[in-house]
Amino acid sequence: MSLATNPDRLEALRGSVTAAMLTPFDATGTPRVEAVGPYAASLVRDGVGALAVGAHTGRGLLLADDARRAVVRQVRDAVDVPVVAGIGRRGDSPSTVERTLVRAGEEMAAAGADALLVYPVPRGAHPDLPALHGLVARSSGLPVVAFVLYEGASGQCYSVDLARRLVATDGVLGLKVAVLDDAVTCQDILTGCRAERPEAILFTGEDRMFGPSLMWGADAALVGIAAALPRVTVDVVRAWTERRHADFVHASGVLDALAALVFRAPVDTYVQRMAWLADWEGRLPGELCHDPGSAPSPADERRRFVAEVERILARADAAPAGR
Secondary structure (H helix, E strand, O other), rough: OOHHHHHHHHHHHOOOOOEEOOEEEEOOOEHHHHHHHHHHHHHHOOOOOOEEEEHHHOOOHHHOOHHHHHHHHHHHHOOOOEEEEEEEOOOOOOOOHHHHHHHHHHHHHOOOEEEEEOOOOOOOOOOOHHHHHHHHHHHHOOEEEEEEEOOOHOOOOHHHHHHHHHHOOOOOOEEEEOOOOHHHHHHHHHHHHHHHHOEEEEEEEHHHHHHHHHHHOOOEEEOOOOHHHHHHHHHHHHHHHHOOHHHHHHHHHHHHHHHHHOOOHHHHHHHHHHHHHHOOOOOOOHEEEEEOOOOOOOHHHHHHHHHHHHHHHHOOOOOOOOO
């Protein structure tokens, strides 16, 4: 069922965490969709309110159409939470981008997605991006989430003005902002979009400034760190929405420490780090925790990384100061 015809299901995204799922890849870079269902169920058991398939953490731009459809179906069959499907392509020309996104949106709707996350469109590939997002929403029958992704991952970063025009577009449910380390742009986009359309759902994808992004106006999360450690992010969002400020400060400190470890140069290899954690937590088999978008790592890097995560989580068990 489309979120467009189920307002309660749509509203469940607000105030909750959408996990940007990993895609299980084997050592050859082949997606192994048979592992998706149990993995998705494990994330839901740990508190996420929705799942995003083919987002940047899931290497959505590397997935063939048939693989993306199969992953969406596996998630849809495994869990009863909203499923957000990422759509987009690298290198599309102006003559094909519209056709590509419309077809992809229709296919994701048929596969069981509830909403679409539209990747940033390459510069010059379309003359009217708000109109394009509206077209994708109408053709698919699904609400659209616009995506502001840092330039190193997307090839461009939408301006504050464009973000505001996107959230004002019919068919656009809201916007995800993930600008990585540009606090000024993040804050300006969130405050600008909230002023433009107060009812829009504004998703933070800012693992490195997660707590501040909630204070700046984000009212939902769609984040990669929830791909393996969902409880850490869920704790922050729940503490914030329930106005438990001491818990919010404590949980934010834990998340900040983990994000500083995961999202470090080279930043885009965070996907491989999250895959290591999915293996460590038993969410995915180790042989399916390869990231085709990352270069091979030194033999001891994984061991040192996981050991540091263990130390951070052990410290997290301490009660917040002053309680």
